[in-house]
Amino acid sequence: MALRIIFMGTPEFSVPTLRALAEAGHEIAAVYTQPPRPGGRRGLDLQKSPVHQAAELLGLPVLTPLNFKAEEGRQQFRDFNADVAVVVAYGLLLPEAILSGTRLGCYNGHASLLPRWRGAAPIQRAIMAGDTETGMMVMKMEKGLDTGPVALTAKVTIGENMTAGELHDRLMLVGARLMRQAMEKLEAGDLPLVTQAEEGVLYAAKIDKGETRIDFSRPAQDVHNHIRGLSPFPGAWLEMDIGGKSERVKVLSSELASGMGEAGAALDDTLTIACGSGAVRLTRLQKAGGKPMSAADFVRGTPVPVMTRLG
Numbered sequence: 001m002a003l004r005i006i007f008m009g010t011p012e013f014s015v016p017t018l019r020a021l022a023e024a025g026h027e028i029a030a031v032y033t034q035p036p037r038p039g040g041r042r043g044l045d046l047q048k049s050p051v052h053q054a055a056e057l058l059g060l061p062v063l064t065p066l067n068f069k070a071e072e073g074r075q076q077f078r079d080f081n082a083d084v085a086v087v088v089a090y091g092l093l094l095p096e097a098i099l100s101g102t103r104l105g106c107y108n109g110h111a112s113l114l115p116r117w118r119g120a121a122p123i124q125r126a127i128m129a130g131d132t133e134t135g136m137m138v139m140k141m142e143k144g145l146d147t148g149p150v151a152l153t154a155k156v157t158i159g160e161n162m163t164a165g166e167l168h169d170r171l172m173l174v175g176a177r178l179m180r181q182a183m184e185k186l187e188a189g190d191l192p193l194v195t196q197a198e199e200g201v202l203y204a205a206k207i208d209k210g211e212t213r214i215d216f217s218r219p220a221q222d223v224h225n226h227i228r229g230l231s232p233f234p235g236a237w238l239e240m241d242i243g244g245k246s247e248r249v250k251v252l253s254s255e256l257a258s259g260m261g262e263a264g265a266a267l268d269d270t271l272t273i274a275c276g277s278g279a280v281r282l283t284r285l286q287k288a289g290g291k292p293m294s295a296a297d298f299v300r301g302t303p304v305p306v307m308t309r310l311g
Contacts, residue, residue, distance in 0.1 A: 007021065009090050011050055014088040150194050281295070
């Protein structure tokens with residue numbers, strides 16, 4: 001027998017899981033997602049979330065509540081008579097009335113190895129901290145922030161130059177397979193639950209714009225982790241003189257390099273930049289309003305002489 005599922009998710013990260021559950025033959029009773037937001041080139045058009053668009057292509061009913069404060073919305077959720085709710089990057093805190101609003105509860109696909117990196121930005125924080133391993137976990141949700149017991153785990157290696165975007169794309173596919181496996185086990189009454197460890201708890205706070213500027217006074221490894229952890233969004237950035245004007249440039253990828261000098265100084269003409277200790281080579285950049293480009297293409301149009309200070 002297939003499960004009757006309420007799916008709750010919003011960004012592209014959630015879409016493979018929704019599709020995997022539908023392909024597995026489960027009945028998707030409803031899809032909950034964030035309401036359409038202003039977007040487009042001028043920010044005037046209301047744009048449906050990636051999950052909203054995927055659900056419509058699958059012919060599934062979509063609901064977009066702002067919250068679950070009203071009893072009417074909570075009752076509507078219960079009236080679907082679902083076996084289980086599956087939550088992947090939905091973006092709303094769920095009250096107890098929703099957590100207990102299905103026969104078997106709510107299961108969340110979370111992108112970290114809990115209890116490390118509970119919270120909003122586990123992918124970015126793992127890379128920024130220099131972690132070499134992360135993963136996906138299927139967790140039964142409870143009132144606390146990502147504190148519920150874990151059902152299944154899939155570990156993923158973080159490469160030394162891997163960006164948050166690359167890790168995001170890897171984890172969303174791993175997560176889809178893991179959630180499909182979890183629902184098969186839940187359907188069979190064979191899904192284990194293990195309480196999270198009390199030690200090793202870390203919180204992955206939402207990325208603040210104030211922490212995105214590159215600080216070359218830090219060690220090269222930290223600078224490299226910062227750049228790749230914020231790529232492609234929101235993007236780590238620096239300021240440089242372009243045509244006699246100081247402009248902001250995003251750095252989308254880098255690699256560790258040999259060399260030393262005054263922090264922020266260009267050590268050669270290929271964008272090797274000295275850090276507090278060691279150096280990094282900037283390999284992919286993006287000017288404001290421009291397209292991402294390789295370092296070679298960037299310096300071809302915007303030469304950066306040796307000893308130029310960036311910051």
